[in-house]
Amino acid sequence: MNDFYQIAKAAYAKYGVDTENALQSTAKIPVSVHCWQGDDVVGLDGGGAASNGIQTTGNYPGRARNFAELTADMRKAFSLIPGKKRLNLHASYAVLNGEKVDRDAYRPEHFAPWVKFAKETGLDGIDFNPTIFSHKNMKDGLSLSSPDEGIRSFWVRHCKACLKISEYLAAETGTPCLMNIWIPDGFKDVPADRLTPRLRLKRSLDEILTEPYDKSKVIVAVESKVFGIGVESYTVGSNEFYQNYAAKNNICCLLDNGHYHPLEYVSDKIPALLAFYDTVALHVTRGVRWDSDHVVLFEDELKEIAKEIIRNDAADKVKIALDYFDASINRIAAWVVGARNMQKALLWAALQPYEQMRKLQDGADFTALMVLQEELKTLPFEAVWSEYLARENVKGADWYDEVKEYEKTILRNRT
Numbered sequence: 001m002n003d004f005y006q007i008a009k010a011a012y013a014k015y016g017v018d019t020e021n022a023l024q025s026t027a028k029i030p031v032s033v034h035c036w037q038g039d040d041v042v043g044l045d046g047g048g049a050a051s052n053g054i055q056t057t058g059n060y061p062g063r064a065r066n067f068a069e070l071t072a073d074m075r076k077a078f079s080l081i082p083g084k085k086r087l088n089l090h091a092s093y094a095v096l097n098g099e100k101v102d103r104d105a106y107r108p109e110h111f112a113p114w115v116k117f118a119k120e121t122g123l124d125g126i127d128f129n130p131t132i133f134s135h136k137n138m139k140d141g142l143s144l145s146s147p148d149e150g151i152r153s154f155w156v157r158h159c160k161a162c163l164k165i166s167e168y169l170a171a172e173t174g175t176p177c178l179m180n181i182w183i184p185d186g187f188k189d190v191p192a193d194r195l196t197p198r199l200r201l202k203r204s205l206d207e208i209l210t211e212p213y214d215k216s217k218v219i220v221a222v223e224s225k226v227f228g229i230g231v232e233s234y235t236v237g238s239n240e241f242y243q244n245y246a247a248k249n250n251i252c253c254l255l256d257n258g259h260y261h262p263l264e265y266v267s268d269k270i271p272a273l274l275a276f277y278d279t280v281a282l283h284v285t286r287g288v289r290w291d292s293d294h295v296v297l298f299e300d301e302l303k304e305i306a307k308e309i310i311r312n313d314a315a316d317k318v319k320i321a322l323d324y325f326d327a328s329i330n331r332i333a334a335w336v337v338g339a340r341n342m343q344k345a346l347l348w349a350a351l352q353p354y355e356q357m358r359k360l361q362d363g364a365d366f367t368a369l370m371v372l373q374e375e376l377k378t379l380p381f382e383a384v385w386s387e388y389l390a391r392e393n394v395k396g397a398d399w400y401d402e403v404k405e406y407e408k409t410i411l412r413n414r415t
């Protein structure tokens with residue numbers, strides 16, 4: 001323990017905050033790290049560059065092109081990220097070994113190498129996502145809401161296959177798997193019919209959920225979106241659609257903080273959903289003016305999101321996952337910056353005197369509340385963060401040197 005930490009501990013103690021508690025509780029909160037930052041969401045199953053309402057920009061050298069490269073890069077990133085980590089996988093990361101099989105017939109064994117990787121790397125578990133984009137069966141931009149029965153049923157079968165895979169991942173890792181369904185379905189211009197596509201999506205979800213699965217092992221979530229590129233006028237899977245579907249069917253909502261109007265805040269939606277749901281899932285990202293999926297930074301909204309999780313004692317209920325992809329910078333650094341910032345925000349949120357703040361709010365002493373909240377902003381947080389990294393055996397501020405070295409020796413040789 002260094003002197004700076006001792007000083008910081010005393011500074012926080014003055015406000016009734018126990019830094020030791022904060023350090024210990026933060027280290028127990030799992031954050032699901034998305035595999036898709038490492039390869040620009042291309043996947044391993046031949047679907048090709050991200051398409052259908054999802055795209056990456058940039059051409060930084062060293063993109064991982066196969067399972068070996070992607071897992072090597074993830075190992076490097078994980079070694080620089082403190083805290084409890086999970087792996088967030090997409091179905092398109094199936095390891096098919098040349099087998100000719102389409103997404104509606106993927107089997108658990110196609111993900112066995114990922115289970116092995118998760119176990120070797122000491123991860124807490126694996127989360128899963130059907131991949132309903134970048135595929136020939138996306139027809140006219142539609143999937144589960146398609147009027148073409150062949151298309152719609154293909155994607156229903158894909159999701160059913162994913163339920164089985166999720167169950168397998170949960171059984172193998174001993175922790176529940178969050179299976180999140182996101183589809184890009186929508187229209188570029190003013191639609192003639194807004195209801196029927198939603199009714200078809202509803203029917204598809206109903207059909208998917210007829211597949212028996214162990215609810216103690218798999219948590220099914222649905223992720224809404226305000227709009228996607230090329231589908232600006234209408235999104236089938238809107239917020240209202242999925243929130244009502246989830247409430248009626250006892251599944252979970254996933255909130256991606258890039259998927260709302262710029263002045264809507266996911267931090268405010270978390271407590272609203274906690275009033276009704278046992279589980280709330282998150283995709284933490286950073287939208288710059290729209291759903292741009294920039295690297296997560298240590299910003300006010302990220303801190304507010306973390307505060308809503310911690311002060312509502314909801315670390316077990318809120319499933320935190322990261323979802324961003326930047327192809328214009330070193331991809332490992334992108335992983336590390338975003339994941340460390342999520343951890344930072346959780347630690348920062350654990351260092352707030354909530355009881356005292358609540359009392360001030362309930363007593364309507366809003367002046368004192370404002371004064372306190374402003375004072376808290378300049379407490380010596382860095383010293384507690386450094387202590388956290390040291391206890392987690394993870395490099396401090398000089399971590400980027402290691403990534404630069406890895407880029408020089410490994411990434412630059414991928415030609």
Ligand code: RNT
Binds near residue numbers: 182
């Ligand atoms: C897209 C959604 C979705 C994807 C990932 C790859 O807008 O956010 O979650 O980013 O599934």
Ligand code: ZN
Binds near residue numbers: 223
């Ligand atoms: Zn998302």
